[in-house]
Amino acid sequence: MSFTRRKKVLSAAAGTAIFALTMAACSSDDGDTTDESTGGATAEASDEAEGSGDPVSLTLATFNTPGFSNAENDAEYEYDLIEEYMELNPNVTITYDRKAESGDARENFFTKLGPGGLADVEMVEVDWMPEVMQYSDLLTDMSSADVEGRWVDYVEAGATDADGRLIGYGTDTGPQGVCYRASLFEEAGLPSSPDEVAALLDGDWDNFFAVGDDYVEGSGGAAFFDSASGIWQGMTNQLDVAYEDPESGEVIALDNAEVKANYDQLMAASATQSSHFGQWTEDWFAGLSNGAYATMLCPPWMLGVIEGNATETDDWNLANVYPNGGGNWGGSWLTVPGNGENIEAATALAEWLTAPEQQAKAFANAGTYPSQVAAYDDPAVTGAVNAFFNDAPIGEIFADRAQAVVPSPYKGEYYFQVNDAINNALTRVEDGTDDPAASWDKAVSDIESIG
Amino acid sequence: MASTELTKSRADSVWRQRLSRWDVKASPYLYIAPFFVVFTIFGLFPIIYTAVISLMDWDTIRNSGEYIGLGNFEYVLNDRKFWVSLRNTFSIFILSSIPQLIIATFIAAMLDHHLKARTFWRMGVLVPYVMMPVAVALIFSQLYADSYGLINHWLGLVGIDPVQWHKDVIPSHVAIASMVNFRWIGYNTLILLAAMQAIPRELYEAAALDGAGKARRFFSVTLPQIRPTFIFVIITSTIGGLQIFDEPRMFDSAGNGGADQQWLTITMYMYNTGWGELNFGRASAIAWLLFLIILVFGLLNFYLTRKFISSDKGGE
Numbered sequence: 001m002s003f004t005r006r007k008k009v010l011s012a013a014a015g016t017a018i019f020a021l022t023m024a025a026c027s028s029d030d031g032d033t034t035d036e037s038t039g040g041a042t043a044e045a046s047d048e049a050e051g052s053g054d055p056v057s058l059t060l061a062t063f064n065t066p067g068f069s070n071a072e073n074d075a076e077y078e079y080d081l082i083e084e085y086m087e088l089n090p091n092v093t094i095t096y097d098r099k100a101e102s103g104d105a106r107e108n109f110f111t112k113l114g115p116g117g118l119a120d121v122e123m124v125e126v127d128w129m130p131e132v133m134q135y136s137d138l139l140t141d142m143s144s145a146d147v148e149g150r151w152v153d154y155v156e157a158g159a160t161d162a163d164g165r166l167i168g169y170g171t172d173t174g175p176q177g178v179c180y181r182a183s184l185f186e187e188a189g190l191p192s193s194p195d196e197v198a199a200l201l202d203g204d205w206d207n208f209f210a211v212g213d214d215y216v217e218g219s220g221g222a223a224f225f226d227s228a229s230g231i232w233q234g235m236t237n238q239l240d241v242a243y244e245d246p247e248s249g250e251v252i253a254l255d256n257a258e259v260k261a262n263y264d265q266l267m268a269a270s271a272t273q274s275s276h277f278g279q280w281t282e283d284w285f286a287g288l289s290n291g292a293y294a295t296m297l298c299p300p301w302m303l304g305v306i307e308g309n310a311t312e313t314d315d316w317n318l319a320n321v322y323p324n325g326g327g328n329w330g331g332s333w334l335t336v337p338g339n340g341e342n343i344e345a346a347t348a349l350a351e352w353l354t355a356p357e358q359q360a361k362a363f364a365n366a367g368t369y370p371s372q373v374a375a376y377d378d379p380a381v382t383g384a385v386n387a388f389f390n391d392a393p394i395g396e397i398f399a400d401r402a403q404a405v406v407p408s409p410y411k412g413e414y415y416f417q418v419n420d421a422i423n424n425a426l427t428r429v430e431d432g433t434d435d436p437a438a439s440w441d442k443a444v445s446d447i448e449s450i451g
Numbered sequence: 452m453a454s455t456e457l458t459k460s461r462a463d464s465v466w467r468q469r470l471s472r473w474d475v476k477a478s479p480y481l482y483i484a485p486f487f488v489v490f491t492i493f494g495l496f497p498i499i500y501t502a503v504i505s506l507m508d509w510d511t512i513r514n515s516g517e518y519i520g521l522g523n524f525e526y527v528l529n530d531r532k533f534w535v536s537l538r539n540t541f542s543i544f545i546l547s548s549i550p551q552l553i554i555a556t557f558i559a560a561m562l563d564h565h566l567k568a569r570t571f572w573r574m575g576v577l578v579p580y581v582m583m584p585v586a587v588a589l590i591f592s593q594l595y596a597d598s599y600g601l602i603n604h605w606l607g608l609v610g611i612d613p614v615q616w617h618k619d620v621i622p623s624h625v626a627i628a629s630m631v632n633f634r635w636i637g638y639n640t641l642i643l644l645a646a647m648q649a650i651p652r653e654l655y656e657a658a659a660l661d662g663a664g665k666a667r668r669f670f671s672v673t674l675p676q677i678r679p680t681f682i683f684v685i686i687t688s689t690i691g692g693l694q695i696f697d698e699p700r701m702f703d704s705a706g707n708g709g710a711d712q713q714w715l716t717i718t719m720y721m722y723n724t725g726w727g728e729l730n731f732g733r734a735s736a737i738a739w740l741l742f743l744i745i746l747v748f749g750l751l752n753f754y755l756t757r758k759f760i761s762s763d764k765g766g767e
Contacts, residue, residue: 107726131729135512277499280704281617282596290599417728420707427710431618434711442711449530 011428053091056345059121060096063105066171066332067366068353072098077365081358085349092345113138115141117335120346121353123181124168126331129158130411136161140334140336140343142169147351153205154407159333168333172368174299175401176234176327180305182315184388188218190389198286198321203226206237208323212273215294223293228266228426230279234297234327235262236419242409243418253418255448260440265427265438276430286311297331299321300369300398307388320390326404331371370397376402415448421446498742500693505735516732523736535712535735536720537744543699543716545690546628547635554685555639555762560669562640563647573644576637587630588701595626595702617703630698631754635691639684647673648682682756689752693745694718715739 004331018408036337060082065072069082082094099105102125110119111126112133124132132139143166150156151170160167178201185192190211191200199212212224225231236242243253251257255356271274278282287293289310299317306316336343348374352358359370360380375381384395425443428434434442505523507516527533562573567660579587595616604614614622650673658668674681695719700706707723708715721741725734 110512110726110729112513138512277598278617278703278705278710282593282600283598286596286599292598359728424707424710431615431710433618449526 006444012279015389042298054108056093056342057093057095058120058121058346058349059119060349061099061105061108062123062124063099063102064166065366066098066123066303067362067368068208069096069098071096071365079361079365081361085352092349094349096155106222107405111336113379116324116337118340119343119390120336120340121350122335122337123171124333124335124442126158126174126328127416127442128253129168129333130415131413132335133167134162134413135437136163136165136167139167140293140338140340141165142167142336142347146374147354150354150356150373151371152373152402152405154328154405157407158233158331159335160406168335168358169350170334170371171354171359172301172330173333173371174328174369175300175398176322176329177321177397177401178295178319178321179298179302179389180295180317180319181291181313182317184219184222184291185215188222188294190215190218193289194319194390197317197319200321201319201321205323207270209265209273209349212269215427216272216437219294220323221272222291224273226275226284226293226296227277227279228270228274228430229423230276230297230401231266231270232327232423232426235266236322237327237329237408238406239409241414242411244410244412246410246412248386249412251414251418251447251450254444255424259422261427263440264436266426270426270430276432277402278427289313289363297327297329300367301330303389303394303433305385309317314390316389317387318386318394318397320397320400322401325406326401328402328405328408357398369404384447417450421450482755491664501735501738504732505733505739509732509735511728511729513518517751519732523733524740525739526733527736532715532720533717533740535634536708536715536717539708539714540693540695540716540718541618541713542621542624543627543695544689546624547631547691547695548666548685548688550628551632551636551639551688555636556643556686557642558636558640559647561671562644571621572736575642576640579634580638582634584697585632585701586632587634588698591626591630591633591698592702617709618713623702623709627695627698627702627714631695637687638690642676642684643680648678678756682753685752685756686749689748690745693741693748696722717744729742 024274039134040041060068060071062068067077067081070077070080071082082096086092086094097119099108105123105214106128107123109118109122109124109132140415143164147166147169152173155170155173171259179196180197182192185197189231191197201208215224216222239256239258241252241256242259243256245252275284275287277287277292281291288306289312296306298306303318310316326414334354336346336350338347354372356370356372357372359368359372360375360378363366363375363381363384370376370381382395382399384393386392386394421443425434425444428439428442430437433439504516506518506520507520508519509516558576562569562576566572597603597613597615597617600616602616606613616622616626634671654672654676655668658672663671694714699708699714699716700719700722703709706719708719717737718741721734721737723736725731
């Protein structure tokens, strides 16, 4: 499954510290004012929650580097949100527990969800959110007037169950642009400035692959994009219905003509346009710096991965464009397990941590891009610039990209099993183990046996 | 008065005798009881519980399930991945255990000679064993990267085409087996060496007087003498080999055994079914099948090694 995929990624995202530094200049001025405004709001909220202000001990469990506390990283963050909350609410003591990767947190979550023993506030990643949603009745309904409309639509929809209960507060999200190597584009005779590339790639997937053909021809056969799997998540997340019927929850991937059409289109293009490296393999990482491929679909956390693994290059750029609209890759929510002892205090903490002001600080800390609408007007976010990506105005670009994201298809119980089966099919073709038709047949038999 | 006291003391001594007899009979059981109590709680109970769950469509989070008979076993035995993982497990097991035991026996025989700085060499072979399997796997998977890995680079220098370690079945097994061998050869060497040290030196002297050469002494004296240890080493490496997990799981970053299940082993298949798909009923069925397979192969190995290694003794 894909649970381990973000481990290298987000640990590498620590490298994003560079743009945090770039941002430090613009955000330190208004830091004080933000503090005051949120301080007031929180004091109110927690007064409501605690009433008398009795001492409360809360536990908070996360993974990777959400940018909440210095405890999660060797590097000093600019802000320590956990300390700040305890200062604002002297009656609250927070124990912060961070797992190294999402897979560990997932295993822990499902081990303890039934019998109890989870932290008061638990972070859940988008990859396993569909599985968590099956047990949404075991989590606290956190919907309230205070947080209505706080998040971009797809983040709020992703944590709302069939009964309309909101079981998670969104933290970060991963709206995608396109990263590319300017010098390789130039050598292939294509325009290379971010604006020109954005104009070039503006269109549907047909257009993206047509540009890919031009690139392959112009470069003398070099690969255009990194891997079929990377493109696949981009294409699939734009479908209204992908693998499962939203009504019945049954697996319909094999009856869905759009899935097969995407597969055929991608396989036809990947023969010449893909580097054929699996994502997160050693070769794929090496390809970031040795020019094995020229483009990659790019959520904000990917910038840190590229920067960390391509230090000797200086021509990675970010174009404000995404084939066929928008797409999201990654993101998390804070949930409150229903059998906890301090549900009200825990909800107040989650509410504060996911407020736009705090998420702007987390973004400055660890490069986790906010999912809150108001954060996209915050100068601390919109003013962010990434020096490694040739001073790309990432704050503005990702705000645009987030607005373009369409709600992803219904993801139910079997989403990741089906997705893995198809990803394996793509990889078999990329590896040369099977041709596209034979590989699809294997996927069909794998998918038929799911359930 | 005196007589009553006498009776009393006789009664006392009878009682004491009975107690001491009981003590002799029962105490050994009492002393081993803690192990069996702990084993019942942490070994036997989980085994039985797993058997119960394997007959159910189990939801581990709500801690409830529905009895479905042998449905999980039927599914697993009809699943292509199960048979592929069985094939891979045995292939990796053979590629690791056999060279490993041959090399370990050879090194042990060499270390059994009078070497200078003996302790240094003997401890040296154990160093890889101290390394974490995960660390070993991480280092080796960098060496084995398909396009830009060190090993393919070296092969290229002598004009051999790059080997597709992460794409072809046998190369991936060879790569994983090499990690296992790296880690376990030293461990087995030391165990075999200990057995060789215990062989009475007179046997070698007698054999030498009879005109036996080095090779003859090794095959006719050393091997038969270390037979019990050899059986132990073979059985433990069978159990370990059939349960191989860390190395194949760390062989790529996804940990799913490859897109075409090239290096998916049974324990990985079990783990992915349980923790990946959250289908613990089916994972329990796989666990039981693995248990039965190991049992059968343990017995088979025991029988074969007894038969072959003892054949030199003639009498049996």
